[in-house]
Amino acid sequence: MNKMSKGRVLVAMSGGIDSSITALLLHEQGYEVIGITLKTWEYSSTCSTGKESGCCNIDSFNDARELAVSMGIPYYIIDIKEQFEEKIIKNFISEYIAGRTPNPCVICNTEIKWDYFLKKADQLGCEFIATGHYAQVNKDDVNGRYFLSKGIDEKKDQSYVLWGLSQDNLRRTILPLGKYHKSEIKELATQRGFDNLAKKRESYEICFVPNDDYRAFLKTRIPELEKKVDGGNFIDTQGNILGQHKGYPFYTIGQRKGLEIALGQPMYVVDIIAETNTVVIGTKEEVFKQEMYITDINLMKYNRLPNDFEALVKIRYKDSGEFAILSQEGNKINVKFANKVSAITPGQSAVFYEGENVIGGGVIC
Numbered sequence: 399m400n401k402m403s404k405g406r407v408l409v410a411m412s413g414g415i416d417s418s419i420t421a422l423l424l425h426e427q428g429y430e431v432i433g434i435t436l437k438t439w440e441y442s443s444t445c446s447t448g449k450e451s452g453c454c455n456i457d458s459f460n461d462a463r464e465l466a467v468s469m470g471i472p473y474y475i476i477d478i479k480e481q482f483e484e485k486i487i488k489n490f491i492s493e494y495i496a497g498r499t500p501n502p503c504v505i506c507n508t509e510i511k512w513d514y515f516l517k518k519a520d521q522l523g524c525e526f527i528a529t530g531h532y533a534q535v536n537k538d539d540v541n542g543r544y545f546l547s548k549g550i551d552e553k554k555d556q557s558y559v560l561w562g563l564s565q566d567n568l569r570r571t572i573l574p575l576g577k578y579h580k581s582e583i584k585e586l587a588t589q590r591g592f593d594n595l596a597k598k599r600e601s602y603e604i605c606f607v608p609n610d611d612y613r614a615f616l617k618t619r620i621p622e623l624e625k626k627v628d629g630g631n632f633i634d635t636q637g638n639i640l641g642q643h644k645g646y647p648f649y650t651i652g653q654r655k656g657l658e659i660a661l662g663q664p665m666y667v668v669d670i671i672a673e674t675n676t677v678v679i680g681t682k683e684e685v686f687k688q689e690m691y692i693t694d695i696n697l698m699k700y701n702r703l704p705n706d707f708e709a710l711v712k713i714r715y716k717d718s719g720e721f722a723i724l725s726q727e728g729n730k731i732n733v734k735f736a737n738k739v740s741a742i743t744p745g746q747s748a749v750f751y752e753g754e755n756v757i758g759g760g761v762i763c
Contacts (some may be wrong), residue, residue, distance in 0.1 A: 482506075
């Protein structure tokens with residue numbers, strides 16, 4: 399290692415602007431940079447050319463390689479399609495079959511990406527790994543624990559999707575973009591002669607779901623599913639049968655459009671009962687609830703929550719959050735919101751914040 403180097407860092411490179419500028423910034427700051435791309439899916443079958451997704455397509459692989467060559471750094475592509483199928487896609491399908499709505503990007507970050515990044519980092523003698531996420535890694539001076547803070551660009555903050563990172567993950571993670579606004583990153587790309595990066599379109603679709611149509615994806619993967627679940631009952635919150643639906647896996651909590659049932663007023667999905675192929679629908683007011691439980695908990699800033707801990711809780715990525723009281727009950731956390739919130743959805747992530755800092759998160763049950 400170069401004596402002047404700040405250390406060797408393995409940078410996740412997708413070919414998009416965020417990961418590319420991450421690599422460039424760390425290179426300029428004196429790190430010894432090595433690039434890596436994880437091939438998790440056969441992108442040519444799902445992603446259109448020129449579109450950057452949450453992962454990347456085949457053109458983006460080439461863009462990442464070209465950038466690595468221009469920087470004079472080593473670059474690796476690791477094929478983990480088999481592991482991705484087992485841990486992410488099969489879980490995605492089984493969650494919908496169980497009547498829940500999964501968040502595959504969260505699981506992918508914690509159980510696939512960081513796991514493989516750190517294994518490869520160890521093989522290559524890298525002290526750190528880095529990604530292009532808009533968030534910040536900090537350390538508590540009192541208890542020595544690592545935790546995430548929001549990126550300063552509120553519109554781009556991605557701390558929500560990283561709540562599952564462990565202390566070992568965070569200790570070795572660098573997130574340079576957390577201190578920048580997206581507009582600044584585009585300007586940096588232009589200044590360094592990468593106008594093509596600044597002009598790239600971005601997409602936030604799930605990388606393995608074509609056109610963001612999870613219903614079509616489920617039908618393709620389980621051809622008999624549609625026939626098997628078609629004709630279940632819509633019921634109201636009092637248990638009255640209102641009509642028939644096209645199968646419970648094709649609905650999500652809070653959904654209004656596409657119900658294809660006329661009842662004289664807008665109706666929303668309130669609950670999904672997989673065991674009886676039943677979809678409960680109700681008024682907008684009935685979608686709002688004030689309490690929930692979360693499981694699969696990962697705490698960051700503290701190793702245990704104090705009793706009746708107040709925090710801002712986000713129940714979806716673009717959620718602004720609502721204050722709540724959190725109480726640990728065994729391996730679950732009870733969350734009581736100050737005000738009712740819309741569409742609490744089992745399977746989705748709940749992340750709790752103290753100011754700008756991530757306290758932890760879990761899965762809504």
